[in-house]
Amino acid sequence: MLMHRKIFAIAMAFAAVHCGILFAGFFAxxxxxxxxxxxxxxxxxxxxxxDAQGQVHIRPFVYPSxxxxxxxxxxxxxxxxxxxxxxxxxxxxxxxxxxxxxQADLFLFGTDGYGRDIFSRLLFGGRISLLAAMVATxxxxxxGVAAGGIAGHFGGAVDAVIMRSxxxxxxLPWIYLLLAIRGSLPLHVEPTRTLILLSAVIGAMGWARxxxxxxxxxxxxxxxxxxxxxxxxxxxxxxLLRRHVLPQTLGVITAQAVTLIPQFVAAEATLxxxxxxxxEPVPSWGNMLSAFQQFQTVSSYWWMAAPLVAxxxxxLTYFVLADALHQAGARINSGQSYA
Amino acid sequence: MRKLAxxxxxxxxxxSGIDSYASSAPAPERIQRGEELQVSSAEVGQxxxxxxxxxxxxxxxxxxxxxxxxxxxxxxxxxxxxxxxxNRVTQQTExxxxxxxxxxxxxxxxTVKLRQGVRFSDGYPFSADDVVFSFRVYLDEKVHSPNxxxxxxxxxxxxxxxIDDHTVRFDMSQPYAAAERIFDSVAILPQHLxxxxxxxxxxxxxxxxxxxxxxxxxxxxxxxxxxxPGQRLVLERNPFYWKADRDGHRLPYLDExxxxxxxxxxxxxxxxxxxxxxxxxxFSPDNYPAMARExxxxxxxxxxxxxxxxxxxxxxxxxxxxxxxxxxxSREQPWFRDLRFRxxxxxxxxxxxxxxxxxxxxxxxxxxxxxxxxKLWINRELPHPERSIPQAKDLLRSAGFSWDEKGKLLDLERxxxxxxxxxxxxxAQRVKMATLIADDLAQLGMSVHVVPLEFRAVMDRVFQSNxxxxxxxxxxxxxxxxxxxxxxxxxxxxTHLWNMHETKPxxxxxxxxxxxxxxxxxxxxxKKRKRIYDEAQALIANNLPFIFLASPNVLVGATKQVANFRxxxxxxxxxxxxxxxxxxQQGVATAK
Numbered sequence: 001m002l003m004h005r006k007i008f009a010i011a012m013a014f015a016a017v018h019c020g021i022l023f024a025g026f027f028a029x030x031x032x033x034x035x036x037x038x039x040x041x042x043x044x045x046x047x048x049x050x051d052a053q054g055q056v057h058i059r060p061f062v063y064p065s066x067x068x069x070x071x072x073x074x075x076x077x078x079x080x081x082x083x084x085x086x087x088x089x090x091x092x093x094x095x096x097x098x099x100x101x102x103q104a105d106l107f108l109f110g111t112d113g114y115g116r117d118i119f120s121r122l123l124f125g126g127r128i129s130l131l132a133a134m135v136a137t138x139x140x141x142x143x144g145v146a147a148g149g150i151a152g153h154f155g156g157a158v159d160a161v162i163m164r165s166x167x168x169x170x171x172l173p174w175i176y177l178l179l180a181i182r183g184s185l186p187l188h189v190e191p192t193r194t195l196i197l198l199s200a201v202i203g204a205m206g207w208a209r210x211x212x213x214x215x216x217x218x219x220x221x222x223x224x225x226x227x228x229x230x231x232x233x234x235x236x237x238x239x240l241l242r243r244h245v246l247p248q249t250l251g252v253i254t255a256q257a258v259t260l261i262p263q264f265v266a267a268e269a270t271l272x273x274x275x276x277x278x279x280e281p282v283p284s285w286g287n288m289l290s291a292f293q294q295f296q297t298v299s300s301y302w303w304m305a306a307p308l309v310a311x312x313x314x315x316l317t318y319f320v321l322a323d324a325l326h327q328a329g330a331r332i333n334s335g336q337s338y339a
Numbered sequence: 340m341r342k343l344a345x346x347x348x349x350x351x352x353x354x355s356g357i358d359s360y361a362s363s364a365p366a367p368e369r370i371q372r373g374e375e376l377q378v379s380s381a382e383v384g385q386x387x388x389x390x391x392x393x394x395x396x397x398x399x400x401x402x403x404x405x406x407x408x409x410x411x412x413x414x415x416x417x418x419x420x421x422x423x424x425x426n427r428v429t430q431q432t433e434x435x436x437x438x439x440x441x442x443x444x445x446x447x448x449x450t451v452k453l454r455q456g457v458r459f460s461d462g463y464p465f466s467a468d469d470v471v472f473s474f475r476v477y478l479d480e481k482v483h484s485p486n487x488x489x490x491x492x493x494x495x496x497x498x499x500x501x502i503d504d505h506t507v508r509f510d511m512s513q514p515y516a517a518a519e520r521i522f523d524s525v526a527i528l529p530q531h532l533x534x535x536x537x538x539x540x541x542x543x544x545x546x547x548x549x550x551x552x553x554x555x556x557x558x559x560x561x562x563x564x565x566x567x568p569g570q571r572l573v574l575e576r577n578p579f580y581w582k583a584d585r586d587g588h589r590l591p592y593l594d595e596x597x598x599x600x601x602x603x604x605x606x607x608x609x610x611x612x613x614x615x616x617x618x619x620x621x622f623s624p625d626n627y628p629a630m631a632r633e634x635x636x637x638x639x640x641x642x643x644x645x646x647x648x649x650x651x652x653x654x655x656x657x658x659x660x661x662x663x664x665x666x667x668x669s670r671e672q673p674w675f676r677d678l679r680f681r682x683x684x685x686x687x688x689x690x691x692x693x694x695x696x697x698x699x700x701x702x703x704x705x706x707x708x709x710x711x712x713x714k715l716w717i718n719r720e721l722p723h724p725e726r727s728i729p730q731a732k733d734l735l736r737s738a739g740f741s742w743d744e745k746g747k748l749l750d751l752e753r754x755x756x757x758x759x760x761x762x763x764x765x766x767a768q769r770v771k772m773a774t775l776i777a778d779d780l781a782q783l784g785m786s787v788h789v790v791p792l793e794f795r796a797v798m799d800r801v802f803q804s805n806x807x808x809x810x811x812x813x814x815x816x817x818x819x820x821x822x823x824x825x826x827x828x829x830x831x832x833x834t835h836l837w838n839m840h841e842t843k844p845x846x847x848x849x850x851x852x853x854x855x856x857x858x859x860x861x862x863x864x865x866k867k868r869k870r871i872y873d874e875a876q877a878l879i880a881n882n883l884p885f886i887f888l889a890s891p892n893v894l895v896g897a898t899k900q901v902a903n904f905r906x907x908x909x910x911x912x913x914x915x916x917x918x919x920x921x922x923x924q925q926g927v928a929t930a931k
Contacts, residue, residue: 035778037689037692037695040695072700114696114774114775114778179793182792182796187761187807187808188788272764272791274792274793274796279788279790280774280777280789281777294625295608296628296629
């Protein structure tokens, strides 16, 4: 019962995050590439409930922010007039959950160096980043499980060939290969094609490590007594691999998946650097994070770490969810086998 | 208590790094009779101390003839001297190893008198032979010196002839307007150390980072002491240096300059803020606000030297391309070639936003190739048209462009106007400029994509493959004289970016520009030459081969301890007067 409640809570959080990302156009107050050049590097907008006269409002409101003269990217609130947050308001580009009148701004997570709303970019960027990272993770795990499983279970020459090729993949100077890929592509690549390309490149680069890990688990699993017993009863090697050995690797796979997703989101930033990732002004968590690599951003504009926080939170949700599902699955499995 | 004192002393030593640079620099040599010293007008300082400088990258070589990278030039410039030097603050020439020079009446030959009694940093006397040898090396095609082009006038290299031990005559095939500026940064080499390797054809290997310090000598204020790969390079005082202060003390004041290799600008800033380095040379405007906040607490001063000579610009691919190979670009080129299209783009670009967002306000918008930082040569009469989307649209309409019902711009064949801008992904400012431009041009209905690429990939596309639509780049920073930019503006120049392989001028205005530039090259009188160059600037601004965007300010800093600190908007912004810099003695707090 407790377990179910936990899974339910996590699943809700998971759904909320993905809903926000999937329906970014509705949840985001602005278009992700809309520049508010007068408000570059603005701090997150403060939501007020109490006005200058001390009166309490149920509906939160914001004050417009004005640049402080002579100071770069410093703003102050102008408390002379407040603007209430409007829910479900209709604008030219559709219905938005949250909005304020155009005289004020609603930057929930602040703005970046172009005055673009980070909250909106986070939601829109999540689409590309999470999708690409998940597809890439799936791809690299599929290849990794197949390669590692076969290598570990069959051993011998098969093992040697697969493991040497995984070492080759790890040792390849990928950066030159990527530069060559970039050189062979047209300069402007449509976002959907970029997405496929990204997933393929990252997935193809990332399978070697999981393969090696899984090979290790398989190596130890196939020597377990119950596997030997099944072999003794005449089970085929494929049956053993499928029924007894690979299920043992499930824990490693989930753990790998959860660590690979954030890694791949960050890898996309590296690819953007080579011109292979998502280009400006289209947001992705990777390219949003690349701005955070600079000293001045870390020291002066802390709110630009939002994608980092989002990434950690999302990865954690995945992890807990995968873990809970795994445990629940194990319980059901064991229940069945003793019945 | 005593233990605490020792620990704090050790800690302080570790922080300031004094343990590793415990100075053993040679004392300045006594001034000899007949030694023709140059007297510095700077404030009289005191001897001693190590100036620590953080460098973003390691120098690649110590060879002044072949060095092209900034870090190498920054180090070599302190070890070597030239005949005539450009004062980085006044931007005028002043005597260096040449005590005087005279131009012949036909403007074709210079007679240079060398300073008497000068010695190299190993004590060996300097003479006209060294000068003749140095020019022989610089002009040798086999050595591949990047300076060779600058020393070639009217297609012929200049020639150096020894008249006597202290006189050299330079002959040129035609009068040369930049005159003695040509000698700036041409390092005079020690013939006694390098002749052998030059004659054996191994000159390039003679002055590497691995060369033993005692086999390298120069005429600059410092000489090599130590190089630790990946860590630092230390220069020590040249005890024979040929400059003295007003009180007759031989310069330089500093015992040593230590260059630490820190990796990148962020590390450079952190080291400077922590007091580990004493000066910071040219940091990006993005970092200014954060550094300025700490100015008081940490005891350093930042200096905004105003606009640099760097001009950033957008340009289009106007190369003659084989249409079968570059179908897409060839289809777009008729737009790019139309002056009204380029004018419309120039009018639509919000330069003030570029200055504000890319440079944090520390820069200036520009409309020509000479920035306000170049006070001697800027044409102040150039128009600065205000941004205007309606005017830009009118221009496009007059050029036959139209808009569909969604506001997308269509060309004469009613195809949408869409192109990409490439720029270097390692330069955050230029990526920002390109992104802002793409947003501005969306207001004209153009669909513009920004593709940041790795720097070498950008260079390759611009210089070699010509596979690009448009590009944002920056140039400038070297000399203020117009001649430094000849390779960009002459139609056959090696950096004629927008049309790389022109054998003859592709357009009438380029022919006119060539003629103007060739004329200014041989016009000796400044006023006349300036008039011609003004005309050239106007011609460039009217024809927009580059759409000029903005110039960043030069930002530098030094700890309060550094005296005679006179940074300049020309390279090497901070260390150009390293011979005059000294460290103010502060009460040594831990000496109790």
